[in-house]
Amino acid sequence: MTPFGRRVREHRAKRGITLAQMAEGLGVTPAYLSALEHGKRGRPTFTLIQGTIHLLGIIWDEADELVRLADLSHPRVTVDTAGLDAEATLLANRLAREIGALDAEDLRRLGGILDEAAARRDPPA
Incomplete structure (x- = not known):
């Protein structure tokens, strides 16, 4: 879903x-x-x-x-890491390979990490 x-x-x-x-x-x-x-x-x-x-x-x-x-609901996502650090390509490929094995708690924790990174990048005015 x-x-x-x-x-x-x-x-x-x-x-x-x-x-x-x-x-x-x-x-x-x-x-x-x-x-x-x-x-x-x-x-x-x-x-x-x-x-x-x-x-x-x-x-x-x-x-x-x-x-x-x-x-945010497109079921087939493409992640373009061209021009990014090798770590970005590694992470994108690992996530693509392993996402099906992650449970709801793992997904929430990863989402939380992304939320924290966005907050550091774009602090409230």
Whole structure:
């Protein structure tokens, strides 16, 4: 499941909307919407994201979060390390090879490291 798909499913459950009802409201098939949620389709289109926000009645911060999650939900990622340090290429290749064996805690810890690095790089104003 993608981050976007997981959050959409949470919002649907809170509102009591089935996958079939949401698909009909968005003008897509239930199979397509299910595939999108489970990462068997690429990143959702801007139109689908906006339709989802409207259909689910999502506003403000939650809408911004859904847009951000959609951007981070492409199931097939390419990491271009050309011109970077050899350590970047090593890390990208190790992650590609080993990500399937990482458990949820490992993934959270790696995400935390990336969050810390971003905070050091871009301190709050």
